[in-house]
Amino acid sequence: MIEPGQIIDFSKIKATCSNCSLHELCLPRGLKIADLEKLEHVVKGSRPIEKGKHIFRAEDPFESIYAVRTGSVKVYIINESGEEQIIGFYFPGEIIGFDAIEHHKHTCSAVTLETTTYCAMPYGKMSDICKEIPEFQNQMFRLLSREISNENQLLLTINKRSAEERIATFLISLSSRFRNLGYSAKEYNLPMSRQEIGNYLGLTIETVSRLFTKFQRNGLVKIDRKSISLENLPAIHAICDGFSERGKDNKNSVA
């Protein structure tokens, strides 16, 4: 299938953080050139991984943390009853695998949503570099801290928001992440299924579908299968902030 001339030997493509377009967003952010080089020696870039392949699975021994380089990944846990809960969707420059540090094995699974490349960073070596480069240690702590804050926000969204507000918040979150990556904040592709969006937000697929239809009917978005265009960003933002008005305010606040 692949002609000799077309073969690309990915093992020969040296993963260098310094020439990676993501290095200001990803783990090396803020490192000096000299320090960057130390990091590069332990980072191992992957060849492209096709959609639906696992990067790691729950219970796997903890080898590395991973930075998404291109594509997208969903991270999920499965409980005793076999139910899946998606914890997050990850895009280029974002790091996965932090949950495995505590028990030296993964508690989540990570699967690609489309063809994806990533960088593996062996945890032992990362840990060593932290001792050598204070700024790198800080960066690791920052990333872990961010992960915690992100989950706090997600918890807030799920616990306090209506289905409509959750969907709007989800769309805005993706939008701003794509903007940070230099892509359009208005138009993008949803690499995940309706099912997965629902699972993540604590809604059923039917509810997700109905709300997409409703948003479209109201001119907030245009959706064609996986591609979405946010036609009225202010209105979508307004929904996030709870201006779909329903009792709201201190529905369940503690004095």
Next chain:
Amino acid sequence: MIEPGQIIDFSKIKATCSNCSLHELCLPRGLKIADLEKLEHVVKGSRPIEKGKHIFRAEDPFESIYAVRTGSVKVYIINESGEEQIIGFYFPGEIIGFDAIEHHKHTCSAVTLETTTYCAMPYGKMSDICKEIPEFQNQMFRLLSREISNENQLLLTINKRSAEERIATFLISLSSRFRNLGYSAKEYNLPMSRQEIGNYLGLTIETVSRLFTKFQRNGLVKIDRKSISLENLPAIHAICDGFSERGKDNKNSVA
């Protein structure tokens, strides 16, 4: 009110990790004696803080992380609309404040639920110690990792569980944490209000109250105001695992 003879000068009580009963559960876990001493020099124990006082508030500059020593603390965030979302309840040996690392200021607020003492650990110094003591750096990473896993579990509980299952899971979680602390796993006090339990679990106070009543009617628990006794642990566990049967299974799993 306080007679001279009764004055306790808490500033003279040296907070030492080595003689703290929590040191095997708390941050110093697994450190060597020599390393413990380095830690002790930067840890500052608090005097008892009365119920309802803040340890830190959102937007406060990030000085320290804190270990609860006695009592209990709730950590919450407030969104633009002023709604409160409780992120967690923290008991002796548990650490709060990790969310502030990224932006050098707190994103959550922490308030005592009863008279509480804690240990403050200045982040800058902690960061230094991490560089000196590899095992300490590992421990910090582990604690951050645990926080992430805990939130993953909470997300699963809230997104996939019925009100009944959430309450049961909550009671079991408290039970096992108290057991780890050497207290009774069967009988304990709920330092938080019904309102706060509901807020945390994404339920209204009425639902919490009704389910407490129902559990009591069915002989699972005995509840008297703040004190609770788990009378039928196996049955409560069964509810956690979803044996209250309702469709369940792959309600919203992704293939």
Next chain:
DNA sequence: CGCTTCTTTGATTCAACTCAATGGATGTGG
């Protein structure tokens, strides 16, 4: 082109919420 998977839409149900009222604790001042 037939098969499967994903998505949309409609009708109906139900778990949890809202609204409302009462009951019990706790606290304060006279």
Next chain:
DNA sequence: CCACATCCATTGAGTTGAATCAAAGAAGCG
């Protein structure tokens, strides 16, 4: 010590937002 006020919790009645059940339509795939 009691009267009163406040706060928190419980209980009941009625409502509703999202789930479930059901079916049809569209897209992707070998």
